[in-house]
Amino acid sequence: MTDNAYNFAYLDEQTKRMIRRAILKGLAVPGYQVPFASREMPMPYGWGTGGVQVSAATLMPEDTLKVIDQGADDTTNAVSIRKFFEKTAGVATTEDTEKATVIQTRHRIPETPLSENQVLVYQVPIPEPLRFLEPRETETRKMHSLEEYGLMHVKLYEDISQHGAIATSYAYPVKVEGRYVMDPSPIPKFDNPKMSNCPAIQLFGAGREQRIYALPPYTKVVSLDFEDHPFDPSKAEHPCNLCGAEDSYLDEVITDDAGGCMFVCSDTDYCRARRDMGHQGAQIAAMEEEAGA
Amino acid sequence: MYVAVKGGERAIDNAHAWLAEERRGDTSVAELSTAQIREQLALAVNRVMAEGSLYDPDLAALAIKQARGDLIEAIFLIRAYRTTLPRLGVSEPVKTAEMACDRRISATFKDAPGGQVLGPTFDYTHRLLDFKLAAEGEAPQAPEAEPAAGLTPHITGFLNREGLIQTEPDCDDIPPDLTREPMELPADRSLRLQSLSRGDEGFILSMAYSTQRGYARNHAFVGELRIGAVAVEMEVPELGFAIEIGEITLTECETVNQFTGSKTEPAQFTRGYGLVFGQTERKAISMALVDRALRWKELGEEDQGAPAQDEEFVLMHADNIQATGFLEHIKLPHYVDFQSELELVRKLRREAETVSMPEAAE
Numbered sequence: 001m002t003d004n005a006y007n008f009a010y011l012d013e014q015t016k017r018m019i020r021r022a023i024l025k026g027l028a029v030p031g032y033q034v035p036f037a038s039r040e041m042p043m044p045y046g047w048g049t050g051g052v053q054v055s056a057a058t059l060m061p062e063d064t065l066k067v068i069d070q071g072a073d074d075t076t077n078a079v080s081i082r083k084f085f086e087k088t089a090g091v092a093t094t095e096d097t098e099k100a101t102v103i104q105t106r107h108r109i110p111e112t113p114l115s116e117n118q119v120l121v122y123q124v125p126i127p128e129p130l131r132f133l134e135p136r137e138t139e140t141r142k143m144h145s146l147e148e149y150g151l152m153h154v155k156l157y158e159d160i161s162q163h164g165a166i167a168t169s170y171a172y173p174v175k176v177e178g179r180y181v182m183d184p185s186p187i188p189k190f191d192n193p194k195m196s197n198c199p200a201i202q203l204f205g206a207g208r209e210q211r212i213y214a215l216p217p218y219t220k221v222v223s224l225d226f227e228d229h230p231f232d233p234s235k236a237e238h239p240c241n242l243c244g245a246e247d248s249y250l251d252e253v254i255t256d257d258a259g260g261c262m263f264v265c266s267d268t269d270y271c272r273a274r275r276d277m278g279h280q281g282a283q284i285a286a287m288e289e290e291a292g293a
Numbered sequence: 294m295y296v297a298v299k300g301g302e303r304a305i306d307n308a309h310a311w312l313a314e315e316r317r318g319d320t321s322v323a324e325l326s327t328a329q330i331r332e333q334l335a336l337a338v339n340r341v342m343a344e345g346s347l348y349d350p351d352l353a354a355l356a357i358k359q360a361r362g363d364l365i366e367a368i369f370l371i372r373a374y375r376t377t378l379p380r381l382g383v384s385e386p387v388k389t390a391e392m393a394c395d396r397r398i399s400a401t402f403k404d405a406p407g408g409q410v411l412g413p414t415f416d417y418t419h420r421l422l423d424f425k426l427a428a429e430g431e432a433p434q435a436p437e438a439e440p441a442a443g444l445t446p447h448i449t450g451f452l453n454r455e456g457l458i459q460t461e462p463d464c465d466d467i468p469p470d471l472t473r474e475p476m477e478l479p480a481d482r483s484l485r486l487q488s489l490s491r492g493d494e495g496f497i498l499s500m501a502y503s504t505q506r507g508y509a510r511n512h513a514f515v516g517e518l519r520i521g522a523v524a525v526e527m528e529v530p531e532l533g534f535a536i537e538i539g540e541i542t543l544t545e546c547e548t549v550n551q552f553t554g555s556k557t558e559p560a561q562f563t564r565g566y567g568l569v570f571g572q573t574e575r576k577a578i579s580m581a582l583v584d585r586a587l588r589w590k591e592l593g594e595e596d597q598g599a600p601a602q603d604e605e606f607v608l609m610h611a612d613n614i615q616a617t618g619f620l621e622h623i624k625l626p627h628y629v630d631f632q633s634e635l636e637l638v639r640k641l642r643r644e645a646e647t648v649s650m651p652e653a654a655e
Contacts, residue, residue: 040373
């Protein structure tokens with residue numbers, strides 16, 4: 001079978017229509033998990049099938065797509081998903097956050113602020129923020145409809161009593177417009193503040209769990225906390241070794257077997273753009289010094 | 294010196310090329326044809342059709358070849374293909390009472406109309422490796438008999454005549470379609486049966502086995518197990534009546550289970566049901582036991598808290614394509630969330646140390 005045996009962006013139009021309905025419902029009820037008839041995709045469940053279906057239903061031929069995994073455009077699964085849409089939709093792709101109209105992401109929100117003409121599509125493994133407190137879907141749906149979130153607050157409180165701090169560092173639960181408690185997908189809590197009041201549309205797709213949810217532009221998203229233990233969007237306390245950024249989320253890279261490590265931006269496009277503008281981190285500066293000497 | 298890792302695309306292409314080479318194996322050995330797989334690995338083909346929810350032996354054989362014999366991977370290939378096909382309509386219910394049986398046994402009656410027919414079964418083979426099979430060129434021929442004349446009635450029908458077994462009410466509702474609607478819980482029985490029929494053989498087997506060992510035991514007798522071909526009929530709107538569009542092989546298992554009764558109703562046997570594509574009897578029997586266990590509520594039984602009674606637990610974890618995908622995704626990069634955990638654990642340890650320091654000084 002040839003590639004053009006498949007419809008634009010792989011899914012047939014009926015399926016896209018079904019997904020778009022779920023997206024619209026999600027946008028109408030921000031933070032509410034809309035069940036949808038997720039399809040088997042030609043990539044495994046758990047590898048972004050929800051995000052891929054949402055992107056497929058969102059993409060138009062004139063769109064420019066960016067795909068990131070762990071903030072990077074060149075991680076294997078991001079490469080694989082980008083290739084999938086290059087092949088099945090023939091859309092333009094980019095690594096430049098500002099040039100993209102649709103960005104599919106796993107585990108990060110780009111550092112570059114998003115704009116009104118962009119859609120950010122998150123890959124979601126477990127859409128239910130209450131799942132690890134109550135494994136039964138039948139129960140958690142009831143808890144959401146009754147706005148019964150006491151269990152979540154008790155969990156956060158127990159964290160504080162045991163560890164002295166809220167011991168959740170990623171997939172940190174948020175409350176959307178004062179109503180639904182929502183799982184932001186496994187982004188580091190450092191990224192949580194970027195979700196709130198964001199000019200872009202944010203869509204969340206969980207393929208295996210058959211759920212879609214959404215945040216319309218400029219939605220208020222609050223990370224759960226307590227007055228005396230306010231939310232802390234922490235990151236590694238270092239500048240990026242390559243571009244010197246102090247404000248970006250960092251990956252720790254082990255450089256030798258003697259405890260050596262360095263920190264670099266997880267957002268590879270952000271880091272590249274800063275270096276292009278002439279910013280230098282410790283490593284680049286040291287290299288230049290060496291070359292000059 | 295750290296250089297950002299690039300070249301994911303080339304790595305993927307090379308991995309695929311290597312995979313293709315490994316798939317072919319030693320080229321001095323003849324290549325396996327899909328026809329050989331279809332004819333000689335028929336039970337693997339059956340499993341792929343059953344759990345792939347697509348009755349097409351040729352495609353299943355191709356999938357097995359492509360997957361290098363990894364059946365779950367083959368099932369995945371079939372599912373991903375199936376989901377792109379349009380759903381043209383719904384067939385008439387298949388009439389298993391009119392099945393041309395290759396095998397039909399009952400564990401509840403010594404003999405019954407239609408007889409006990411063992412068919413091509415492993416049941417009484419001694420599991421001794423047959424080294425003659427290692428030499429090629431054998432084409433054994435089994436003795437043949439005239440096919441049985443007339444139909445093979447269902448065993449449960451005989452019990453039903455005396456009212457000894459609970460009757461299943463007829464229902465003309467169009468069943469929900471698991472592949473077109475999101476799973477909603479609680480699920481009705483037809484949705485449960487769909488899920489079990491395409492569920493992972495190993496998972497359903499273990500669930501069924503757990504009921505036999507006492508986790509919601511339901512005393513199952515195999516009332517009947519039959520394997521054979523049935524006609525698939527479909528009403529075509531332009532014609533206004535049903536026509537036969539093909540023939541498929543199915544395995545059907547009906548269990549006769551412990552009786553229930555109440556003050557108003559006398560004791561009666563109950564049923565479990567299994568129906569699976571192809572010759573897949575381990576799966577069909579397992580399915581019947583799990584179906585029966587999941588019926589505890591409608592039959593007024595006690596919730597023993599057993600895993601096989603727990604509809605949400607069974608249905609949400611039976612699908613091996615969902616399970617394997619999510620399980621295997623943990624090998625994907627998780628640097629970012631792991632980094633956030635690293636930072637948190639370091640911070641918590643730092644804080645714990647500063648708290649315990651003054652004590653140490655005392």
